[in-house]
Amino acid sequence: ILGIASVMLMHDCLRRISKSLGLIATALYIATFIGFVYSKSIMTEQIYLFGWCLCINGGLAYLWTGAPLRLAQTIVALLILAFARAQGAYVVAAVLPILALARPRQVPALAVGLVAYLLIIFGYGKLHASMARALDDSAKPIQVSKLGISDSTGKMLFMVAYYDVYHRWGVA
Numbered sequence: 001i002l003g004i005a006s007v008m009l010m011h012d013c014l015r016r017i018s019k020s021l022g023l024i025a026t027a028l029y030i031a032t033f034i035g036f037v038y039s040k041s042i043m044t045e046q047i048y049l050f051g052w053c054l055c056i057n058g059g060l061a062y063l064w065t066g067a068p069l070r071l072a073q074t075i076v077a078l079l080i081l082a083f084a085r086a087q088g089a090y091v092v093a094a095v096l097p098i099l100a101l102a103r104p105r106q107v108p109a110l111a112v113g114l115v116a117y118l119l120i121i122f123g124y125g126k127l128h129a130s131m132a133r134a135l136d137d138s139a140k141p142i143q144v145s146k147l148g149i150s151d152s153t154g155k156m157l158f159m160v161a162y163y164d165v166y167h168r169w170g171v172a
Contacts, residue, residue, distance in 0.1 A: 002050040009053040013060050044084045051080035051088065059095055063102050068109065074099070075113045082121055092117060 010029055015022030034049065058073035078095060081088030092114070100110050 002046050006050050006053040009050075009057040013057045016060070016064065047080060048084040048088060051077050051084055055081060055091065055095065059099060062099060066103060066106060071099075071106075071109055071113055075117055078117055079120060082117075083124075089121065 007026060007030055011022055011026040013022075014025045055074060055077035058070050058077050061067070062070035062074055074095065078088075078092045081091050096110055096114055100107050103110075
């Protein structure tokens with residue numbers, strides 16, 4: 001589903017620029033199987049790629065229309081990127097300034113989106129740190145800081161499961 005959705009999102013973006021470019025680029029995207037390569041496994045790559053497609057689609061549509069729903073789509077995409085991969089948390093530092101430069105009258109809306117993004121990211125980081133401390137064996141010190149980017153990115157959704165299994169049982 002994510003692979004098909006990624007193809008559809010990219011086609012929607014490129015079609016707005018040029019119908020022929022959209023068709024050719026979408027055909028190339030499908031031919032490379034990038035959207036489907038990681039579909040058979042539960043890995044971060046598939047959701048991370050989907051997050052990028054959603055972010056590009058939402059960001060471009062927001063630039064063209066200025067619709068608040070497209071800004072919300074972009075913020076959700078940025079959250080998906082941050083939750084899927086550690087480096088995804090830093091994409092917001094590039095995307096929101098670009099949107100602010102292109103639409104200076106929308107800076108208050110972008111600021112609200114940034115605040116919502118930060119509350120969710122740091123809130124999850126704080127929640128995960130508390131859960132990790134509560135679940136961890138008292139003999140093994142948990143490597144979690146009080147609150148910070150490391151808690152909200154380095155131990156995100158899929159990474160938590162991978163790390164916890166390895167950390168607790170030594171099984172990769």
